Amino acid sequence: MNIVVCVKQIPDPETPASQFAVDEAAKRVIPAQGIAPVVNPYDPQATEAALRLKDAAGEGKITVISLGEDSARDAIKHALAMGADEGVLLSDPEFENIDNFQTAVALSRAIEKIGDVDLVLMGRAAADWDMGVAPLGVAEQLGFPCVTIAKSMEADGDTLTVQRVLDDGFQTVEVDLPAVVSISNEFGEPRYPQLRQIMLAAKKTVQVWNADDLELEDDEAGEDNRWLALEALYIPQVESNVEIIEGDSPEEQARNLALKLREAKLI
Amino acid sequence: MPGTLIIAETADGAVAPLSFELLAAARALADQGAGDVSALVAGEESLAQSLIEHGADAVYVCSAGSLDPGSAEAGAGAALAAVEAAGADIVLMGQTSVGRDLGPLMAFRLNTAVAMECLSLAIDGGRLRAVRSCYGGNANAEVTWRGDVQIATLKPKAVDPLAPDASRSGSVTAIDAVGEQRVRVISTEAAEATGIRLEDADVVVSGGRGLGDPSAFEMMEELAGLLGGATGASRAACDLGWYPPSQQVGLTGKTVTPDLYVAVAISGASQHMAGMSGSKNIVAVNRDPDCNMVQVARFAVVEDYKKVVPALIDAIKALD
Numbered sequence: 001m002n003i004v005v006c007v008k009q010i011p012d013p014e015t016p017a018s019q020f021a022v023d024e025a026a027k028r029v030i031p032a033q034g035i036a037p038v039v040n041p042y043d044p045q046a047t048e049a050a051l052r053l054k055d056a057a058g059e060g061k062i063t064v065i066s067l068g069e070d071s072a073r074d075a076i077k078h079a080l081a082m083g084a085d086e087g088v089l090l091s092d093p094e095f096e097n098i099d100n101f102q103t104a105v106a107l108s109r110a111i112e113k114i115g116d117v118d119l120v121l122m123g124r125a126a127a128d129w130d131m132g133v134a135p136l137g138v139a140e141q142l143g144f145p146c147v148t149i150a151k152s153m154e155a156d157g158d159t160l161t162v163q164r165v166l167d168d169g170f171q172t173v174e175v176d177l178p179a180v181v182s183i184s185n186e187f188g189e190p191r192y193p194q195l196r197q198i199m200l201a202a203k204k205t206v207q208v209w210n211a212d213d214l215e216l217e218d219d220e221a222g223e224d225n226r227w228l229a230l231e232a233l234y235i236p237q238v239e240s241n242v243e244i245i246e247g248d249s250p251e252e253q254a255r256n257l258a259l260k261l262r263e264a265k266l267i
Numbered sequence: 268m269p270g271t272l273i274i275a276e277t278a279d280g281a282v283a284p285l286s287f288e289l290l291a292a293a294r295a296l297a298d299q300g301a302g303d304v305s306a307l308v309a310g311e312e313s314l315a316q317s318l319i320e321h322g323a324d325a326v327y328v329c330s331a332g333s334l335d336p337g338s339a340e341a342g343a344g345a346a347l348a349a350v351e352a353a354g355a356d357i358v359l360m361g362q363t364s365v366g367r368d369l370g371p372l373m374a375f376r377l378n379t380a381v382a383m384e385c386l387s388l389a390i391d392g393g394r395l396r397a398v399r400s401c402y403g404g405n406a407n408a409e410v411t412w413r414g415d416v417q418i419a420t421l422k423p424k425a426v427d428p429l430a431p432d433a434s435r436s437g438s439v440t441a442i443d444a445v446g447e448q449r450v451r452v453i454s455t456e457a458a459e460a461t462g463i464r465l466e467d468a469d470v471v472v473s474g475g476r477g478l479g480d481p482s483a484f485e486m487m488e489e490l491a492g493l494l495g496g497a498t499g500a501s502r503a504a505c506d507l508g509w510y511p512p513s514q515q516v517g518l519t520g521k522t523v524t525p526d527l528y529v530a531v532a533i534s535g536a537s538q539h540m541a542g543m544s545g546s547k548n549i550v551a552v553n554r555d556p557d558c559n560m561v562q563v564a565r566f567a568v569v570e571d572y573k574k575v576v577p578a579l580i581d582a583i584k585a586l587d
């Protein structure tokens with residue numbers, strides 16, 4: 001089975017709000033001092049999903065794709081160290097600040113260029129723009145069906161059975177390959193790269209493709225050709241006027257809180 | 268004529284509350300010149316009346332297909348037909364299991380974009396402009412569309428529904444288009460009902476990783492029960508298997524706006540806040556006075572929850 005996993009490098013989504021800053025004029029997030037970018041948390045889970053399928057099938061090839069700046073190599077390296085076979089970095093000045101829709105188009109061209117792909121695994125959403133649209137976009141571009149927000153899956157020949165997480169429960173679906181599946185956090189912890197694998201990963205090839213390699217039209221890449229124009233980016237204001245409930249003991253604090261809540265007619 | 272189409276969803280055979288929020292948002296856009304409001308609903312024609320009472324001028328009823336989760340391709344057939352029939356240039360749906368798939372699917376099929384999880388919408392120069400949350404709730408982005416059709420999913424509870432008006436009238440048209448469905452739904456399993464629905468509760472008591480122990484959720488449930496509320500959890504607690512994902516509050520969980528939200532041993536990460544910052548009153552029980560949840564709370568007790576919560580349960584019982 002030929003599997004492609006798409007991984008994105010993003011600012012650490014666990015950056016404390018106090019260190020999160022935005023350049024409003026440039027409409028960009030200012031990287032927090034001393035907090036390194038990370039792989040989008042769902043994407044190692046997508047890699048994990050690919051590795052489990054490969055392990056179960058006893059054969060297969062896993063290619064990792066990332067579109068981004070040169071630092072996105074780290075996201076690819078991480079997947080290679082987990083056990084993926086090859087990497088492709090999509091890199092071009094024209095990819096800077098493109099939107100999720102343009103990204104989906106570029107990713108799908110790369111998948112076509114790789115060729116003969118049975119399954120594309122992605123994260124349920126990238127924790128920078130929180131859109132969760134690229135999996136359906138890649139699927140539509142490739143003409144594949146798409147199953148989103150998977151918590152587990154098994155392959156039986158060319159059929160994939162996927163358990164999905166819904167707002168109010170779970171769902172089991174079946175789909176024939178080739179297909180796109182997006183993975184959710186309920187999938188469980190991804191494996192942690194071991195030192196030996198990290199060293200092995202250094203020897204694996206990472207190709208670099210630009211917009212021309214992907215045969216993208218001039219109006220398909222480039223910030224000016226975003227499908228969704230970014231007009232403004234800012235940090236919403238939250239005010240703090242907390243009343244700390246005092247008391248000589250936890251019991252007294254609890255009693256004082258109960259009284260406050262009663263006073264405020266909340267209980 | 269351009270206008271707004273909302274994709275309505277149903278729950279237990281009735282129109283889902285979020286669909287009324289979509290109608291209110293669409294009416295507000297109509298007031299700003301966006302044109303008439305139409306709605307697509309799958310199911311019985313009798314569903315049309317409540318959509319009209321809540322703000323629809325026209326309702327398209329798809330009796331052949333469904334707009335169920337996992338059936339996005341089938342639903343897209345009806346939705347695209349309704350966009351065409353209504354001549355809509357704005358399409359609104361909920362940020363739900365349905366909207367998460369249908370929005371992007373429709374966007375790619377109509378050669379346009381979808382803005383996910385919008386907080387507010389406005390008409391600016393005849394075009395839609397949306398504010399959406401991003402970076403885990405740390406930032407807001409304002410976006411506009413290049414394509415003709417402007418699609419947005421609305422975050423639950425972002426807009427108040429209008430009071431139903433029985434004197435409103437509107438047209439009802441059948442649409443029987445169903446798209447080809449390549450994903451086969453084998454079974455759908457509803458989450459175990461745990462009392463009051465989280466989204467409907469006036470009081471929510473949520474527990475986080477700081478509980479340190481899954482059995483502490485019994486204490487959360489006892490406090491919630493005493494206050495007539497529902498029990499929620501942070502993702503950290505859900506990921507540990509301490510509580511079901513259907514009770515998760517936050518960006519990737521439920522959005523709640525209760526009168527009272529009691530956050531026990533939850534630090535207040537932006538992704539958690541994204542699901543509960545609309546609560547009218549927040550109470551934090553946390554050992555760490557500097558954590559974000561304490562900062563944003565109205566009342567906070569800075570102590571070990573193991574000491575405070577049982578005492579709070581006793582104190583509340585003693586009030587009556």
Ligand SMILES: Cc1cc2nc3c(=O)[nH]c(=O)nc-3n(C[C@H](O)[C@H](O)[C@H](O)COP(=O)(O)OP(=O)(O)OC[C@H]3O[C@@H](n4cnc5c(N)ncnc54)[C@H](O)[C@@H]3O)c2cc1C
Nearest residue numbers: 475476477501502503517518519532533534538539554572
């Ligand atoms: C893409 C993405 C999506 C996410 N979506 C969600 C989401 O939908 N919902 C969500 O909740 N999170 C979400 N998260 C995770 C989020 O970033 C935080 O990691 C998570 O909310 C932390 O959960 P917590 O507050 O329970 O745990 P922690 O951050 O570990 O906080 C535990 C708290 O408990 C306190 N504590 C410890 N012991 C005690 C004690 N004995 N008594 C009192 N207080 C104590 C500590 O002081 C601390 O404040 C998401 C993250 C990402 C990257």
Ligand SMILES: Nc1ncnc2c1ncn2[C@@H]1O[C@H](COP(=O)(O)O)[C@@H](O)[C@H]1O
Nearest residue numbers: 006007008067122123125126132133134
């Ligand atoms: N720049 C990118 N490079 C590689 N994969 C990406 C990129 N952007 C998005 N993806 C994939 O698409 C998923 C959903 O992203 P999004 O639709 O942007 O929220 C991510 O979890 C990744 O798997």
